[in-house]
Amino acid sequence: MPMSRxxxxxxxxxxxxxxRELNLVLVLALVCGAxxxxxxxxxxxxxxxxxALSATLVCIVALGEALIIIARQIDLSxxxxxxxxxxxxxxxxxxxxxxxxxxxxxxxxSVGAALGFGNAxxxxxxxxxxxxxxxxxxxxxxxxxxxxxxxxQISATIxxxxxxxxxxVHVAGVSLLVWLAIGLTVALGLTARFTRTGRNLYxxxxxxxxxxxxxxxxxxxxxxxxxxxxVLCGLVGVLWGARFGTVDAVIAPDLQLQAISAVVVGGVSxxxxxxxxxxxxxxxxxxxxxxxxxxxxxxxxxxxxAVVGAAILVTVIIYSRxxxxxxxxxxxxxxxxxxxxxxxxxxx
Amino acid sequence: xxxxxxxxxxxxxxxxxxxIATLVFGSQVSPYFATSSNISIALAxxxxxxxxxxxxxLIIITGEIDISVGSMIGLCATAMAVCLEHGxxxxxxxxxxxxxxxxxxxxxxxxxxxxxxxxxxxxxxxLALYRGIAQIILKERGVSSFPDWYQTIGFGTxxxxxxxxxxxxxxxxxxxxxxxxxxxxxxRALYAIGNNREAARFSGINVRRTMLGVFVASGVxxxxxxxxxxxxxxxxxxxxxxxLELPVITAVVLGGVNIFGGAGTLMGVLIGLLxxxxxxxxxxxxxxxxxxxxxxxxxxxxxxLVVFSASRFLKRPKSxx
Numbered sequence: 123m124p125m126s127r128x129x130x131x132x133x134x135x136x137x138x139x140x141x142r143e144l145n146l147v148l149v150l151a152l153v154c155g156a157x158x159x160x161x162x163x164x165x166x167x168x169x170x171x172x173x174a175l176s177a178t179l180v181c182i183v184a185l186g187e188a189l190i191i192i193a194r195q196i197d198l199s200x201x202x203x204x205x206x207x208x209x210x211x212x213x214x215x216x217x218x219x220x221x222x223x224x225x226x227x228x229x230x231x232s233v234g235a236a237l238g239f240g241n242a243x244x245x246x247x248x249x250x251x252x253x254x255x256x257x258x259x260x261x262x263x264x265x266x267x268x269x270x271x272x273x274x275q276i277s278a279t280i281x282x283x284x285x286x287x288x289x290x291v292h293v294a295g296v297s298l299l300v301w302l303a304i305g306l307t308v309a310l311g312l313t314a315r316f317t318r319t320g321r322n323l324y325x326x327x328x329x330x331x332x333x334x335x336x337x338x339x340x341x342x343x344x345x346x347x348x349x350x351x352x353v354l355c356g357l358v359g360v361l362w363g364a365r366f367g368t369v370d371a372v373i374a375p376d377l378q379l380q381a382i383s384a385v386v387v388g389g390v391s392x393x394x395x396x397x398x399x400x401x402x403x404x405x406x407x408x409x410x411x412x413x414x415x416x417x418x419x420x421x422x423x424x425x426x427x428a429v430v431g432a433a434i435l436v437t438v439i440i441y442s443r444x445x446x447x448x449x450x451x452x453x454x455x456x457x458x459x460x461x462x463x464x465x466x467x468x469x470x
Numbered sequence: 471x472x473x474x475x476x477x478x479x480x481x482x483x484x485x486x487x488x489x490i491a492t493l494v495f496g497s498q499v500s501p502y503f504a505t506s507s508n509i510s511i512a513l514a515x516x517x518x519x520x521x522x523x524x525x526x527x528l529i530i531i532t533g534e535i536d537i538s539v540g541s542m543i544g545l546c547a548t549a550m551a552v553c554l555e556h557g558x559x560x561x562x563x564x565x566x567x568x569x570x571x572x573x574x575x576x577x578x579x580x581x582x583x584x585x586x587x588x589x590x591x592x593x594x595x596x597l598a599l600y601r602g603i604a605q606i607i608l609k610e611r612g613v614s615s616f617p618d619w620y621q622t623i624g625f626g627t628x629x630x631x632x633x634x635x636x637x638x639x640x641x642x643x644x645x646x647x648x649x650x651x652x653x654x655x656x657x658r659a660l661y662a663i664g665n666n667r668e669a670a671r672f673s674g675i676n677v678r679r680t681m682l683g684v685f686v687a688s689g690v691x692x693x694x695x696x697x698x699x700x701x702x703x704x705x706x707x708x709x710x711x712x713x714l715e716l717p718v719i720t721a722v723v724l725g726g727v728n729i730f731g732g733a734g735t736l737m738g739v740l741i742g743l744l745x746x747x748x749x750x751x752x753x754x755x756x757x758x759x760x761x762x763x764x765x766x767x768x769x770x771x772x773x774x775l776v777v778f779s780a781s782r783f784l785k786r787p788k789s790x791x
Binding site for chain 2: 196250264392422426427
């Protein structure tokens with residue numbers, strides 16, 4: 123059956139709209155366009171930089187969360203890990219004003235890695251369901267950070283200027299933090315797509331029993347993603363202090379919800395096995411634009427949470443519709459291939 | 471050894487030992503712990519969490535979850551506050567609160583059941599949505615024009631006895647939920663759905679209607695929790711019960727309900743609630759800050775889970791023989 127030109131185009135179009143990340147870029151463009159129409163200041167460089175910076179921190183956390191959710195787990199303790207590592211690293215820097223930034227990064231990431239290892243021990247080692255285990259560590263880590271801090275706040279006046287300067291460095295006109303987030307997104311995206319570890323995470327997420335039978339070491343892989351999430355949270359903890367200048371133990375109180383929302387809106391299935399870290403990064407950017415748009419348009423701040431909630435609901439409903447349609451189409455074409463006669467009869 | 475591990479495996483028995491240990495610890499910490507007024511305080515402060523833990527148990531047994539409980543309470547409290555601001559009597563406000571809670575639970579249920587969507591994601595969405603609506607309506611106002619009799623729902627006691635009114639409400643609800651879950655075929659249906667949804671459907675259970683029912687129940691209970699909580703705090707605000715989902719889920723999991731559905735009892739959840747209430751109360755008496763109490767509560771959850779999984783490991787070689 124020769125395919126007509128328009129049918130070929132339609133097939134290409136269907137293929138393109140099937141790529142979730144492209145849809146997300148489209149949604150992002152629409153949201154940006156809508157905000158710009160009402161308030162042209164949105165496109166000013168200074169404002170765009172603010173949007174990018176606020177997306178950056180959530181984005182890096184969402185990358186780790188995306189890999190965890192792809193492997194059919196969840197990490198509710200990310201906000202607590204960010205707060206703990208931010209406070210410990212800022213405290214070290216306030217005691218060692220001449221300390222190198224690299225050492226601070228090392229300290230932050232080590233604290234994050236240690237806390238992530240705690241999660242890994244419970245989830246991968248003792249096989250406690252991750253939603254429960256990280257609910258417990260959320261309380262322990264957050265409480266521990268608050269008790270350790272003892273109500274202290276480490277502010278920009280105590281911290282050396284070199285710390286805040288991290289957030290001021292620009293490469294090719296774009297903040298170093300943004301480059302860092304882009305670099306991490308691409309690196310983890312490639313890791314998930316092309317390395318054996320990455321593919322194994324998808325396998326564990328879509329069929330844990332099958333993956334185990336295929337010889338994938340579940341314990342090691344699950345432990346790896348939880349430690350990775352901890353390290354990324356540690357990094358964000360250090361950057362948090364650099365960006366906001368003030369650190370205490372109660373920062374990032376609902377970061378886990380923001381990160382999970384970004385991951386879900388980014389098209390990662392909450393049941394694991396599908397989605398990409400690029401989508402999660404785009405999800406973080408979309409939320410940052412929404413937040414900025416609400417501020418710029420002078421909409422009452424109280425509306426922000428309702429807008430975010432509605433956005434989550436709308437996207438999951440659309441995704442499930444798309445997924446079901448794709449599933450139906452696949453079943454249909456499989457049927458056609460299996461029974462060519464039946465397929466021709468049912469064809470146009 | 472076998473007997474010990476078998477006893478450990480019976481979660482409620484193990485939890486009961488933890489409860490006794492908590493009570494012993496509490497009375498060691500402070501001579502004030504074992505007084506009737508202190509126990510009354512400990513129970514009254516736990517009631518909103520306890521009320522929400524019952525529908526949460528049903529939801530988790532069916533293999534779903536409801537993260538939006540705190541926001542539903544906030545929305546109900548906001549609805550009641552608006553009614554009071556417009557001069558309606560508090561009874562009317564309570565009715566409106568229950569209607570709003572029912573509606574909020576029904577919205578959750580309809581989206582999850584008829585959209586066939588994951589409850590974790592949907593209720594994260596409505597967590598933000600309901601809290602957002604509450605904030606839009608009430609902004610930063612607090613309404614505290616409750617009559618005196620209303621506040622006794624929160625921490626008043628029956629006559630001269632130390633029994634709080636809110637505990638009576640809880641006990642009545644608990645008996646209702648326990649009979650429903652453990653003595654009716656509707657309750658058995660929840661376990662069947664949690665164990666194998668497809669099989670439950672083929673055995674003639676109306677899975678969709680049942681699922682819708684448990685989410686609506688969560689909404690109705692959130693209105694009752696909102697009434698108790700606003701009475702306890704003597705004020706209704708848009709940020710009422712923020713973050714309540716964490717202690718509620720903690721209590722249910724501590725009570726031995728399988729987070730993946732299909733197993734658990736309300737008796738276990740009741741003991742879990744008592745453990746949490748008395749741990750927090752005795753730590754408070756010991757002069758610990760709320761943050762330190764939070765660590766211990768999280769640690770109690772983790773340690774019980776670790777002990778339970780360890781007891782499973784002990785059992786494994788025997789069962790393979």
